[in-house]
Amino acid sequence: MKLLALDTAANFCSVAVLDVETASVLSESSQDIGKGHAERLMAAIEQVLSDAMLSITDIGKIAVSIGPGSFTGVRVGVSTARGFALALGCEAVGISTLQALAYDAQKSFPGRQVLSIIDARRDELYAQFFGKDGSAASDPMVTSLQALLPRLEDIAGEYVLSGSGAALINEKLCQPLDIATTAATASIEAFARLGAVLVGEAPRPLYLRGLDVKPQQGFVLKRKAEE
CATH class of the missing domain: 3.30.420.40 (ATPase, nucleotide binding domain)
Incomplete structure (x- = not known):
């Protein structure tokens, strides 16, 4: 096939x-x-x-x-x-994308746990933890640098970073982690x-957060007042 x-x-x-x-x-x-x-x-x-x-x-x-x-x-x-x-x-x-980034990371660092981390802009990160066997160890999430750092300080050296948010993480860690890639995709x-x-249902977008655009209020027509 x-x-x-x-x-x-x-x-x-x-x-x-x-x-x-x-x-x-x-x-x-x-x-x-x-x-x-x-x-x-x-x-x-x-x-x-x-x-x-x-x-x-x-x-x-x-x-x-x-x-x-x-x-x-x-x-x-x-x-x-x-x-x-x-x-x-x-x-x-x-x-x-997070799962595929973990796959690439474990090719370069076999047997290591992975944190797939993508810079989502607006001071947010898309993130997911993966175990040594490549299985998901958390749900995919939208998080912040401040929320992740305390957890990573406690597990220094155990995880490999993979994704465009990796450098942002390492800039703040006392003990930087290994980085597999800094790309935004795998x-x-x-x-x-x-x-x-993989066997599963028809693919559906994984957005994790709402759209980055707002309606143009200036073009909204006012409802006609009742006579």
């Missing part, structure tokens, strides 16, 4: 094709585009499929990043995955390999 993996939750537009039977990545592409995933994703999928000498009808499963990350990017990836799954009659699964290979073993 061939699996198509997508990640548009952060600044990268990433696509890969994994041969599940041989556990080999047949083709992959990761472009740091910042924004504009909706305009670039389909072309990236076409190129990766072409490089793997496959067509979209050869795909038997789809894995996609569900965030947390960019609201628009997450929506683009999830809607694309669900659309392809419906058209192809195949399974689509969602993998959180490798596309991580999403592909996690997706190959």
Whole structure:
């Protein structure tokens, strides 16, 4: 079976094709585009499929990043995955960015516990703890630097940091922790390999907090007064 993996939750537009039977990545592409995933994703999928000498009808499963990350990017990836799954009659699964970051960290630091940590801006962090076997040791959360630091001071050296919030954490710790990556998302290979073993419901965005935008009150029409 061939699996198509997508990640548009952060600044990268990433696509890969994994041969599940041989556990080999047949083709992959990761472009740091910042924004504009909706305009670039389909072309990236076409190129990766072409490089793997496959067509979209050869795909038997789809894995996609569900965030947390960019609201628009997450929506683009999830809607694309669900659309392809419906058209192809195949399974689509969602993998959180935090879980994929932990996967990459444990490749570099085998047998270590991981704190996946993403800078969510506005003095907030997306975070999740993972055990030595890669299993979740906490729920994904929105938290702050001040809330995390006391816990990390007590477990110095036990955890590896993975994600764009790692440097923020280490700046405040008396004993800095090992860092696997400071990227805002994981490798596309991580999403592909996690997706190959995951069975679950259709992917849904993992936002963790509300939208960063507010309604433009100046354009709200007042209700006409009753005569």
